[in-house]
Amino acid sequence: MNFLKVLVAVCALLLAPLSFADDGVDGARPTVLITGANRGIGIEFAKQYAELGWNVIATCRNPAGADELNELAAANNNVVVERLDLLDHEGIDALAEQYREQPVDVLLNNAGLMRGPDRGQMVGTIDYDEFDRFYKINAIGPLKVSEAFYKNVKASDLKIMAALTTGKGNRGIPVPGFSLYKTSKAALDAIQKEIAIRWKRQGIKVVTLLPGRVLTHGETDAPGQNAVDVEDSISGMIEVLDALTIEQTGWTIQWDGELIE
Numbered sequence: 160m161n162f163l164k165v166l167v168a169v170c171a172l173l174l175a176p177l178s179f180a181d182d183g184v185d186g187a188r189p190t191v192l193i194t195g196a197n198r199g200i201g202i203e204f205a206k207q208y209a210e211l212g213w214n215v216i217a218t219c220r221n222p223a224g225a226d227e228l229n230e231l232a233a234a235n236n237n238v239v240v241e242r243l244d245l246l247d248h249e250g251i252d253a254l255a256e257q258y259r260e261q262p263v264d265v266l267l268n269n270a271g272l273m274r275g276p277d278r279g280q281m282v283g284t285i286d287y288d289e290f291d292r293f294y295k296i297n298a299i300g301p302l303k304v305s306e307a308f309y310k311n312v313k314a315s316d317l318k319i320m321a322a323l324t325t326g327k328g329n330r331g332i333p334v335p336g337f338s339l340y341k342t343s344k345a346a347l348d349a350i351q352k353e354i355a356i357r358w359k360r361q362g363i364k365v366v367t368l369l370p371g372r373v374l375t376h377g378e379t380d381a382p383g384q385n386a387v388d389v390e391d392s393i394s395g396m397i398e399v400l401d402a403l404t405i406e407q408t409g410w411t412i413q414w415d416g417e418l419i420e
């Protein structure tokens with residue numbers, strides 16, 4: 160009898176990371192996992208999905224310093240904060256293992272290294288160490304996240320893998336100084352298409368989203384740049400995801416529903 164009790168206690172301990180009741184993550188609700196959820200577009204996604212009543216697995220590089228996100232989680236028991244660094248593949252695998260029983264309806268590869276213009280990104284003065292970092296964060300990292308959470312997405316009802324890209328795909332921002340950002344996102348666009356081809360038969364819908372120009376770095380809106388309000392951009396992308404069909408897998412779609420390619 161004692162042995163049985165011990166066995167049950169040990170099993171309960173082992174299964175503890177898989178039980179979300181304590182965190183308020185409810186198996187009956189759809190689930191979104193967001194990378195880079197501590198600021199900018201990522202935190203707005205977390206807020207809007209939380210408001211819609213979804214389970215939100217909000218990931219970021221440094222949870223201890225993510226004050227606004229931690230406040231959101233404290234106020235909403237359907238939001239959990241987890242560490243995910245796109246440069247740390249072992250850490251990504253460990254998080255996927257922690258959530259191995261959790262279906263993920265929408266896997267949102269939002270995190271990215273967004274910077275420019277600068278000389279290191281201009282042809283003629285390219286900074287090759289930075290080149291490496293941009294590609295690892297903007298292209299390889301999201302691919303690793305998609306691979307690690309493939310089973311979670313496959314086990315879900317909606318089965319969506321989304322990633323955020325820039326400047327209308329590989330046509331991109333038409334000024335010098337953004338080469339590393341732009342080409343790493345073009346690589347991401349191509350990777351999304353590869354994922355779409357690979358897992359279409361499994362019913363996984365892959366989409367690349369354009370958020371528009373959203374002023375997340377305190378910039379001022381210059382004339383003719385058509386900045387989009389962050390709330391409108393995110394609610395628009397959530398509508399796009401809600402309406403996504405398997406026939407659209409591999410597409411690039413703007414926040415307002417315009418098909419880009």
Ligand SMILES: NC(=O)c1ccc[n+]([C@@H]2O[C@H](COP(=O)([O-])OP(=O)(O)OC[C@H]3O[C@@H](n4cnc5c(N)ncnc54)[C@H](OP(=O)(O)O)[C@@H]3O)[C@@H](O)[C@H]2O)c1
Pocket residue numbers: 194195196197198199200201219220221243244245246269270271272273296323324325326369370371372373374375376
């Ligand atoms: N804002 C726009 O106008 C616009 C336009 C087109 C596309 N996008 C794309 O939309 C996404 C979000 O944009 P945003 O404006 O919200 O950008 P942002 O304000 O610069 O935020 C970037 C996010 O990515 C995270 N991140 C950076 N490196 C990471 C790493 N190694 N591992 C995990 N997370 C990392 C950042 O975390 P830390 O806080 O720890 O640095 C932050 O949470 C990006 O992919 C961006 O390229 C944005």
